[in-house]
Amino acid sequence: MTRLNMILYFALIFSALGLVNSQHKARNRYIELEQINQLTKQYDQEYGQLQLEQSTWAMHSRVEAIATEQLQMQVPDAKRVQLVTLDEVAPKASAAMQFNVPVQAQQEVAP
Numbered sequence: 290m291t292r293l294n295m296i297l298y299f300a301l302i303f304s305a306l307g308l309v310n311s312q313h314k315a316r317n318r319y320i321e322l323e324q325i326n327q328l329t330k331q332y333d334q335e336y337g338q339l340q341l342e343q344s345t346w347a348m349h350s351r352v353e354a355i356a357t358e359q360l361q362m363q364v365p366d367a368k369r370v371q372l373v374t375l376d377e378v379a380p381k382a383s384a385a386m387q388f389n390v391p392v393q394a395q396q397e398v399a400p
Contacts, residue, residue: 357364
């Protein structure tokens with residue numbers, strides 16, 4: 290009977306140590322998960338700020354002001370504006386893609 294008690298005692302000790310070890314690992318994993326969730330929130334916030342900044346930099350009025358003031362660009366006369374429709378661009382684009390030639394199609398609208 291003493292041998293059976295000793296076996297059960299060691300089994301109890303080993304299972305208790307295993308339980309403590311698994312709880313310790315689970316707590317560590319939970320801490321890592323919370324840190325990752327916090328980083329995710331920070332990255333989402335930074336991404337939102339970057340999107341806002343990008344939309345601010347790319348505003349049409351800002352681009353137009355820089356083009357006019359710094360680059361001395363101006364809107365062309367109505368006589369020099371050529372409208373290109375999608376039907377005219379599509380055959381050229383497919384032919385150019387066969388020969389790996391870039392197609393330059395610009396569409397300008399007179400004010």
